[in-house]
Amino acid sequence: MNTLISIIIIFGLLVFIHEWGHLYFAKRAGILCREFAIGFGPKIFSFKKDETVYTIRLLPLGGFVRMAGEDPESIQIKPGFEVGLVFNGNNKVSQIIVNxxxxxxxxxxxxxxxxxLERELVITAYEDDVLQKFKVDEKAELIYDEQPTQIAPYDxxxxxxxIPQRAMAIFAGPLMNFVLAFVILTIFALLQGTPVDQSKVGMISPEGAAFEAxxxxxxxxxxxxxxxxxxWNDLTTVIQQHPNQELTFEIERDGMQSTVQVTPDxxxxxxxxxxxxxxxGQATEFSILGSVKYGVTETYMFTVLILEALGMLVTGQFSLDHLAGPVGIYNYTGEAAAMGIxxxxKWAAILSVNLGIINLLPLPALDGGRLMFIGLEAVRGKPVDPQKEGMVHFIGFALLMLLMLVVTWNDINKFFL
Incomplete structure (x- = not known):
């Protein structure tokens, strides 16, 4: 149960902050954001605020922000259609009743x-065989099966x-994951303190081998x-590798050097x-500036380590079997939860950095892939054909799902079979 609660909180926070980055910068650019979703599949819960519907969906495999213009409008009105028009106080069409x-x-x-409904915002139509022109409000709604959908003027x-506005709206998601990791690690340092010296001893357990020695x-x-x-990591590594084996510690105390025999439990x-x-424990101190510095350096360190691992994966030095999917992440989160808050x-910060980096990879269906197409547009001076780009993203998404299935199967074999 602790593992389940931990994964829900961590996963929800990581996805929320990622999608919030997309939402915030898209809205700042003036883009109509139709939906902010956590998860995929059928809706479990939803509410609408301003122009955006906020939803929680059944499958906890990510999230999305649905921006106007990214997908073809689902409701098409052609010449000859009969529609109902409702007007507001400015005598503009505020609702278009489709059925x-x-x-x-x-x-x-x-x-x-x-x-x-994109540029001129007008409807020319016959009423009692008389042709009339009606102006449409920029926030008018299409009502289909009693469900309203706000129109999206081209602007x-x-x-x-x-290009910079679109690139920022896409880049903001991964960026927020790095920011989240920094915030988590800074709070960690504020609560735990930051190291004073890489070799200096802090708290000593009265029941441990160090105290006895x-x-x-x-x-x-x-x-x-x-x-x-x-x-300090060098120290813990040596100790972990020698349980029940006597070790000779060279120490410095009050400016004098000596040796102590310690047998790790x-x-x-x-x-x-x-x-x-x-x-x-390592000697620490509590300071705001030191905690901020710790947040920056640790976020950078995790970024470098993950990038190095990805590089090894590309060159074949790192096996696909070492990748963790949803099952592996669930298992490791349980182990982290058992070791304390x-x-x-720290595990949540690592996952956040990892999510940010993975999303920035120049692969179709990921934020990095979308940024790649925006970059191509900047170089070519014109956008890539939307249908071709959509097909590339669709194929990329299918391949990513296949990779996730392979990794998940490896996780099941590793942890349960």
């Missing part, structure tokens, strides 16, 4: 001769905006078994193997 006109007694029924559509707070651990230590590690631990916070 079920008998349910709208106040609507004026006309036969369409010409309709333009409210995605394609009408400048005589290590004290503020001791600096210089080397273990003659191996010099550059980072044994525990079960994250992946089920045995590892050593001695019950010490601070480990879970």
């Amino acid at each position: 079920n006109k008998s349910k709208h007694q106040d609507a004026k029924v006309v036969t369409v001769e010409h309709i333009d 409210r559509q995605f394609g009408s905006k400048t 005589g290590l004290q707070e503020n001791d600096r651990i210089l080397a273990i078994n003659g191996q010099r230590l550059e980072t 044994e525990r079960v590690g994250q992946h089920g193997d045995k590892e050593g631990f001695i019950g010490v 601070f480990v879970l916070m």
Whole structure:
């Protein structure tokens, strides 16, 4: 249950902040955003605020922001159609009743001769064999099966905006994932403190091997078994590799150097193997500036590590079996949750950076793929044919789904079979 709650919170936060980035910058550019969705498939919950419908959908595999102009309008009105028109106080059409006109007694029924809901915003139609022209409000609604859909004049559509505006609306999603990772890691540092010295000992457990060996707070651990230590991670790695084995610690205390014999205790590690631990924490301090710096440096470090792993995957140094899909992420999130809130916070930051990087890859159906097409438009001076671009994205999405199925099957074999 803790794993399920953790994954819902983390996944929901990561997807929400990603899609919110798209939504915020799209609206700033003046793009009509029809829907902000968490998940795919059938709607579970929805509400409308201003021009946007906010929904939670059944399949928790991501999210989307549906912007006007990205997809063909689903309701087409052709010459000869009979529609009902409802007018506002400015004598402009505010509602266009496509069917079920008998349910709208106040609507004026006309036969369409010409309709333009993108640029001119006019309807030319016959009423009692008299041809008339009606102006349409820029926020008018099409009513089909009693469901309203706001029209999208061309200046409210995605394609009408400048290349920088469109690029920012797409790039903002991954960008917000990096920002989220920075915020999580900064809060982590504010709560836990930031390292004072890579080798300086902080809290010591009174029941651990370090306390029994005589290590004290503020001791600096210089080397273990003659191996010099550059980072705290070097220290923990050596200790984890030697459970129940006596180690010689070279320490500095009050300016004097000495050696201490420490035998790490044994525990079960994250992946089920045995590892050593001695019950010490790194010396830390609490400062706002230090926490912000920690947030920046750790976000950068995670970014570099993930990019290096992707590079190894491309060159064949990293097996596809090492990739984790939904099942693997669920399993690792459970392990992180079991190790405490601070480990879970770091794991959430890693997932957020990973989501940002993956979405920026120049692959069809991902944000990076869409940015690639915008870049091609900037170079060519004209956009790529929308039908061709749509087909590329469709094929790319299908291939991504296939990859997810393969990775998920590997996860099932790894964790359950």
